[in-house]
Amino acid sequence: MKTENRTPLNWFKSSYSGDEGGECVEVAVAAPLWSKSSYSSNEGGECVEVAVTDAVVCVRDSKDVSRPHLSTPGASWSHFVRYATRA
Template sequence: MKPDIRVQSPADNSWFKSSHSSNEGGECVEVSVAEQAVLVRDSKDTARSHIALTPTAWTHFVRYAATGGPEHQQADH
């Protein structure tokens, strides 16, 4: 991940949430795809700054999240 990526925040209509998200509370993020980065922000506080991830870092994160994180990883022992 490159923390020095500087990407201008896109117009509000280009942010989206997962189809699995609901408006019933909990933690949700919104995502916007920029030319050289994937932007991520808190869906409940959209005035706060976003983070920018390289497309590769975003792909790794999504794969990690899809497996359920470390608590669902099998030990190699």
């Protein structure tokens, strides 16, 4: 069987599923694919990663990916990028 590159999935068990077996339901949500900023280096300092989904743009600190990330609608992110890159 050929393996394809696919978006990783995060699985969540239903709150109605018990640990005793029987009927269990799990739902999968596509995990965002994170991209490191081209301004970030491997030498520490300020590092930012961005993930774009159908609904939002996610931003996180790449030095500590276990911390929460910021999620914003795509239009808001576009506005921020235009503002931040003005000369």
